[in-house]
Amino acid sequence: MTRSDPPDETEKMRADCLNAWFGELHALKDITLPVIENKVTAVIGPSGCGKSTFVRCLNRMHEVTDGARTSGDVLLDNRSIFRADVDPVSVRQRVGMIFQRPNPFPAMTVRENVVAGLRLSGADVRDVDSVAEDALRQVSLWVELKERLDAPVERLSVEQQQRLCIARCLALQPxxxxxxxxxxxxDPIATSRIEEIIHGLRDRYTIVIVTHSMQQAARVSDYTAFFYLGELVEYDDADVIFTKPADSRTEDYITGRFG
Amino acid sequence: MARQHSHRGYEDELRRVRETLVMMGAKVEEMLASSMRALVERDSELARRTLLIDRQINRFEMEVDDQCLRILARRQPVASDLRFLTMALKAVTDLERMGDLAVNVCERVLELNDEPPLKPYVDLVAMADTAQEMLREALDAFVASDAERASTIIDRDSKVDAYYASIFRELLTYMMEDPRTIYRATRIQSIAKYVERIADHATNLAEMVVFMVRGKDIRHPGKLQRPASTPPPPAAQSSGSVRDLVRRGSPKR
Structure with a gap:
């Protein structure tokens, strides 16, 4: 692994010699990687390279799978998330997650969906409306949906549902x-709106995004990590990765010369 | 660029840009060589024929621009492909300028051929040979993606500059001795200047090759802070500067 410039930034998270297994399958091998605060870190690599496994380790979702285990460490604000006294639920609140398929709670209204995570976490949500408004504003849904807060979520487009899921995650103040x-x-237009939101969220949150689209990584990320066969091949400033990567495997992958 | 793209069409497009650039470079080389031969052999017909090659060079320039734009729009190239394409877009401008300068050489040759010869061209031919060699090697280094070789070309630019200074000094002495030589001497001086510019463009190409291969910008080393202007050619290293020569009036030869 290489890195061009000495970092002048705070590490929000860090994977330290992180290994992950599914039964016998060694899915992640000695990953050491910083996640810089208030920046977007993209994780790219071909299918099966371990990128999803990696991000699922960041909030202890990996261990939920049967037969899954890890070794090494993940630090959040310099403290291990695997310590015995750490509640995985609190980790998952601090490190929120958005998935490929939008997963709003089907029987609920827009408003109820936004605050659902908060309610489930046991928080006492007194001012439901202002929490919902703040979260919806951050994902540019407020103007679109303020008149339909009590509508069922099935009426929303896939893109709106995805933005709603992001809002639900943000309501937990991760x-x-x-x-x-x-x-x-x-579609590309919806993708570009989500990317715009990611760009805006950087001021308040630290973002890690897994993507199959090299162009998306080039557009949204400040730092890019390239995974291959469970290993971290290269991590650097996105400008460096997409103009002069140091490792020939990165070069081959991003220019489309793989395999 | 050793490995092949998994997308064959993309690979072909990149190869076509490379080939067009090389053909364009070969045409510039040919123009430069022919224009110098037309000068030495006082062959106006050759000069006129050589002038026309510029049209082909211009066509190649437009072709490369067009090919690059299409690839940028449709393939979103990154890393070495991106460096290659941005280099190609700039390289054609340099090559096209070299073609224009070779046109200017031909025009001056045609003017000179209407006059009696002033002097045999020794330094000017050697200077043009050096410039041509720089261009050829820059193109070879480009084809071979050889940054090592490209960097050796850059050092040779000072040799061309030194030739220019010396030719300029010599021509001044002619002009001061006999004002009737001024028309011819200024034409020869212009040709020397054109060749000197051609060598500058070849240097640019070599620098681009280094960037393309290594991703490292080697232009303007340590010179970004100072105002960018080229000092007038002669003076400096000559024992008696040109200004001295002018002041002294008639030079001793």
Whole structure:
């Protein structure tokens, strides 16, 4: 792994010699990687390279799978998220997650969806309306939906549902937002709106995004990590990765010369 | 660019840009060589024929621009492909300028051929040979993606500059000795200047090759802070500067 410039920034998270297994399958091998605060870190690589597994380790989602285990460490604000006294639920609140397929709660209204996570976490949500408004504003849904807060979510487009899921995550006031292929099901216009939102969220959150689209990584990320066969091949400033990557495997992958 | 793209069409498009650039470079080389031969052999017919090659060079320039734009729009190239394409877009401008300068050489040759010869061209031919060699090697380095070789070309630019200074000094002495030589001497001086510019463009190409291969910008080393202007050619290293020569009036030869 290489890195061009000495970092002049705060590490919000860090994977330290992180390994992950599914049963016998060694899915992640000795990953050491910083996640810089208030920046967008993109994780790219071919299918099966371990990028989703990696982000699922960042909020202890990996261990939920049967037969899954990890070794090494993940630090959040310099403290291990695997310590015995750490509640995985609190980690998942601080490190929120967005998935490829929007997963709003079907029987609920727009408003109820936004605050659902908060309610589930046991928080006492007194001012439901202002929490919902703040979260919806951050994903540019407020103007579109303020008149339809009590409408069922099934009426929303896929893109609106995805933005709603981001709002639901933000209502929990996470510090890190992990997105696993958030635009995979969206058309280019919707994708560009989500990217615009990601850009804006940087001021308040630290973002990690897994993407299959090299162009998306080039557009949205400040730092880019390239994974291959469970290893971190290269991590650097996105400008460096997309203009002069150091490793020939990165070069081959991003220019489309793989395999 | 050793490995092939998984997308064959993309690979072909990139190869076509490379080929067009090389053909364009070969035409510029040919123009430069022919224009110098037309000068030495006082062959006006050759000069006129050579002038026409510029049209082909211009066509190549437009072709490369067009090919690059299409690839940028449709393939979103990155890394070495992106460096290659941005280099190609700039390289054609340099090559096209070299073609224009070779046209200017031909025009001066035609004017000179209407006059009696002033002097045998020794330094000017050697200077043009050096410039041509720089161009050829820049193109070879480009084809071979050889940054090492490209960097050796850059050093040779000072040799061409030194030739120019010396030719300029010599021509001044002619002009001061006999004002009737001024018309011819200024034409020869212009040709020397054109060749000197051609070598500058070849240097640019070599720098681009280094960037394309290594991703490292080697232009303007340590010179970005100072105002960018080229000092007038002669003076400096000559024992008696040109200004001295002018002041002294008639030079001793």
């Amino acid at each position: 510090e890190v937002v992990v997105m696993d292929e958030p635009c995979a099901l969206l």
